[in-house]
Amino acid sequence: MSTATLPRGATDRYRLQKVLLSMTVGLRQMLVGYWLVMVVAFLLVGVVIQLANGGVDHSMWDYGSASPTYFSMAVGIMITPAYFALLVAQGITRRMISVAAGIYLTGAAVATALVWVVVYQIEHLLYSWQGWRETLSNPHLFTSTSQVGLIFAEFFLLVLSHEATGWLLGITFVRFGFWRGVLLLPLALIPGVVGEFMVVPQLLGGILSTTGYHRPPLAVAVPSVLVVSALGVYAGYRILRPMALKPAKG
Numbered sequence: 701m702s703t704a705t706l707p708r709g710a711t712d713r714y715r716l717q718k719v720l721l722s723m724t725v726g727l728r729q730m731l732v733g734y735w736l737v738m739v740v741a742f743l744l745v746g747v748v749i750q751l752a753n754g755g756v757d758h759s760m761w762d763y764g765s766a767s768p769t770y771f772s773m774a775v776g777i778m779i780t781p782a783y784f785a786l787l788v789a790q791g792i793t794r795r796m797i798s799v800a801a802g803i804y805l806t807g808a809a810v811a812t813a814l815v816w817v818v819v820y821q822i823e824h825l826l827y828s829w830q831g832w833r834e835t836l837s838n839p840h841l842f843t844s845t846s847q848v849g850l851i852f853a854e855f856f857l858l859v860l861s862h863e864a865t866g867w868l869l870g871i872t873f874v875r876f877g878f879w880r881g882v883l884l885l886p887l888a889l890i891p892g893v894v895g896e897f898m899v900v901p902q903l904l905g906g907i908l909s910t911t912g913y914h915r916p917p918l919a920v921a922v923p924s925v926l927v928v929s930a931l932g933v934y935a936g937y938r939i940l941r942p943m944a945l946k947p948a949k950g
Contacts, residue, residue: 715796716796719783719792719796720800723783723801727804730775730778735812739819743822757832757833757835758833758835759836759837761816761819761823762837763838768812768855768858769859769862772862773862773863773866775808776805776863776866776867778866778870779804780871781870781874784943788945794940794941795937797940801936802933805860806860810856812859813852813856813859814852816851816855817852820845824846838900840900841899841918853922857921858899858900861892861894861896861925861932862891864891864892864928864932864936868887868888868932868939869885871940872884874943875943891928891931891932894924897915898915899915
């Protein structure tokens with residue numbers, strides 16, 4: 701006696717793969733385009749400008765080290781308005797959208813951190829070859845661009861926490877409209893603020909520099925940022941769960 705089987709597309713695993721593929725392909729131009737613009741603007745053009753002004757004495761790539769955290773926030777924001785209605789209309793659950801978003805954002809954070817590691821190494825080789833000084837302009841976990849592990853940890857944690865903030869911002873503004881979304885800003889900003897407090901203050905750097913604040917050790921910072929980022933994605937799911945397919949405008 702034969703048993704009935706669900707068609708391939710009906711399995712949760714296959715649907716999740718398709719949702720992840722949709723997010724990856726749909727946001728690929730935005731993400732890869734940003735990486736290319738950063739490499740050209742800060743590394744190639746920056747070195748040429750320094751040479752034209754009398755010599756190279758600073759890491760040009762380091763001038764853009766705050767950029768990926770805030771760009772990643774925009775990536776997190778885009779997911780809900782870009783994919784929610786489309787995917788739910790095709791039978792994808794809100795839970796699966798949230799799981800896919802968490803996986804995608806983690807992968808994007810890993811990829812962005814790796815881009816920053818690789819370009820720092822390319823710059824280090826170039827500067828060493830030419831005998832240029834590679835002074836770092838911004839505060840970091842690392843003091844030298846040869847500290848690959850610390851570079852990856854810093855950018856991965858900062859990007860991930862700001863993506864979680866972007867995810868919450870996108871959901872709250874889509875569901876509740878502008879004014880209530882503004883009121884919920886303190887909730888949405890928690891992952892990004894925790895990331896900066898625990899890793900490297902960037903937006904908050906000027907404020908914290910006058911208070912004598914010192915970040916905690918990495919043994920505390922790493923799990924704290926990971927947990928808060930995961931809770932941010934889960935909080936987004938809880939807000940997303942009852943959201944109508946066509947929410948009222950604020």
